[in-house]
Amino acid sequence: MATFKDAAEVYQCVGGFFKTVTDHPEMGExxxxxxxxxxxxxxxxxxxxxxxxxxxxxxxxxxxxxxGPCDLKPDVKMTxxxxxAHRFWFGKVNLVQALAKGDMKAQGPIPSILKLLPAIKPxxxxxxxxxxxxxKADKVI
Amino acid sequence: xxxxxxxxxxxxxxxxxxxxxxxxxxxLRRFERKRAFIVTDKVVGQLGFLDRVKKSLADAELxxxxxxxxxxPNSEFGVVMRGAAAxxxxxxxxxxAIGGGSVIDTAKGMNVVLSLGGDYIDYQGxxxxxxxLGPLVAIPTTAGTGSEVTAYAVIRDDATKSKQTxxxxxxxxxxxxxxxxxxxxxPPSLTASTGLDALTHAVEAYLSTNWRPISDGIALHxxxxxxxxxxxxxxxxxxxEARYEMLVAACEAGMAFSSAMVGCVxxxxxxxxxxxxxxxxxxNAVLLAPGMEYNLPVAEARLADLARAFGLKPTGDQARxxxxxxxFVRGLLPRVKLPTxxxxxxxxxxxxxxxxxxxxxxxxxxxxxREAVAEELLEVLKKVY
Ligand SMILES: [Fe+2]
Numbered sequence: 001m002a003t004f005k006d007a008a009e010v011y012q013c014v015g016g017f018f019k020t021v022t023d024h025p026e027m028g029e030x031x032x033x034x035x036x037x038x039x040x041x042x043x044x045x046x047x048x049x050x051x052x053x054x055x056x057x058x059x060x061x062x063x064x065x066x067x068g069p070c071d072l073k074p075d076v077k078m079t080x081x082x083x084x085a086h087r088f089w090f091g092k093v094n095l096v097q098a099l100a101k102g103d104m105k106a107q108g109p110i111p112s113i114l115k116l117l118p119a120i121k122p123x124x125x126x127x128x129x130x131x132x133x134x135x136k137a138d139k140v141i
Numbered sequence: 142x143x144x145x146x147x148x149x150x151x152x153x154x155x156x157x158x159x160x161x162x163x164x165x166x167x168x169l170r171r172f173e174r175k176r177a178f179i180v181t182d183k184v185v186g187q188l189g190f191l192d193r194v195k196k197s198l199a200d201a202e203l204x205x206x207x208x209x210x211x212x213x214p215n216s217e218f219g220v221v222m223r224g225a226a227a228x229x230x231x232x233x234x235x236x237x238a239i240g241g242g243s244v245i246d247t248a249k250g251m252n253v254v255l256s257l258g259g260d261y262i263d264y265q266g267x268x269x270x271x272x273x274l275g276p277l278v279a280i281p282t283t284a285g286t287g288s289e290v291t292a293y294a295v296i297r298d299d300a301t302k303s304k305q306t307x308x309x310x311x312x313x314x315x316x317x318x319x320x321x322x323x324x325x326x327x328p329p330s331l332t333a334s335t336g337l338d339a340l341t342h343a344v345e346a347y348l349s350t351n352w353r354p355i356s357d358g359i360a361l362h363x364x365x366x367x368x369x370x371x372x373x374x375x376x377x378x379x380x381x382e383a384r385y386e387m388l389v390a391a392c393e394a395g396m397a398f399s400s401a402m403v404g405c406v407x408x409x410x411x412x413x414x415x416x417x418x419x420x421x422x423x424x425n426a427v428l429l430a431p432g433m434e435y436n437l438p439v440a441e442a443r444l445a446d447l448a449r450a451f452g453l454k455p456t457g458d459q460a461r462x463x464x465x466x467x468x469f470v471r472g473l474l475p476r477v478k479l480p481t482x483x484x485x486x487x488x489x490x491x492x493x494x495x496x497x498x499x500x501x502x503x504x505x506x507x508x509x510x511r512e513a514v515a516e517e518l519l520e521v522l523k524k525v526y
Contacts (some may be wrong), residue, residue: 096351096402096507099267099308100148107266110306111502 007047011067022061030119032062039074042082076108091124147353153290157319163193166200176206178233180248207231216243221250242286249294270309279314284387285335287395289317303415321385333477334422336371339391341425346401351508360397364450366390375477404509406432408500430471493522
């Protein structure tokens, strides 16, 4: 069974989590400094989350999160199921293996994707904490 | 313990033997195509190799409708697009690449654009090519890259001064033709540097975090062949046996790293190629032993395996064997008359920090056994400068 019942739940859990990171002192700053537009295209359920670190962010944030389809042209597009995305934010997905298996597809310059990997490591502990906080402890793996 | 999951993919049919390039009639006929288009460079054109391949084309009743010989040593996105346009204009329906890694990678890129349309830059990434491309025959004229069988195309992007890698199992040639006669005229310096590229593929594939049992076996075998026959091929370029062994070992090394991937040595070499156009084989040659040494703290057992593959006698002391493997590679460079220091490659000393930082963003770094940190790589670079 899929982790998320509908797109709204993806936005609540994954999208909501991304939003908590927008003002994170280390992670937020590094993602903001990338200057990239990174789009996550999920299936099962279909949903899209775009990280916009290119255009000026809202005050107090390092970047902006857009849920659902948008007109921005991404520099990097990552395609996967929402389940894989969920597992990824627990640090439980080996990126190279997921790419080789076809569980994930990456479009755009690979170096800019890799550049962010070390930066997002704190997320692996923050994501479960966030899920518990919003009453979704059942989704912690 | 085996990896929890692994895949191993090889799509190329390999045919090998002295003179095989001019005897491809039956092989080519199987593709059921009519209009061959050759991708090559000026040097290969001058060496008369095209005539051998033309004989094969005639036997297969294939028309040669065009030759694109404008591939430079470090090919570029624009070259791929120009080559594709030339093939499209000539209505070629089977690509035949004859040359070194740059030529074969360019042909792979052309094949993507010709088969799927659009701009080459759109395919940057991983796993974006989801269907079979048009037929590609690759005839390497160096024993180095193994590109004829790998799932990669590494092409320079002039706009960002970086080497960009496209990864897809569909990229490898349908037919890889290993004819050692085509490598006989390779000068000693190129023989040595391309041979070290092949050795680096085998070594890094074996040390990779993405190792798998099948690539392990092929990588170790290639290591043994290369260290035995490379010095012979460098000393006596006309030695057909040495050329044959090297060409096959380079192809094996390609089969190993196509699935297992590489590591920090290639990440640094890609960076030096992108920033300063340092020839790929030379960069790998100078950095291979330092890269192995960098990985020593986390890869002692596998380095000791490499010592055995190199034909060194086990001492019963794993740490000593691992060291011996590194020293062996270091000693191989003067033996095949290659430079041993980065300063010999015209890398600006003041920019080593930039090199280290950029290498940490190269895709190859991701499967390096020791997590690479720019400050530590900088120390490696300084030591070998
Ligand atoms: Fe290489």
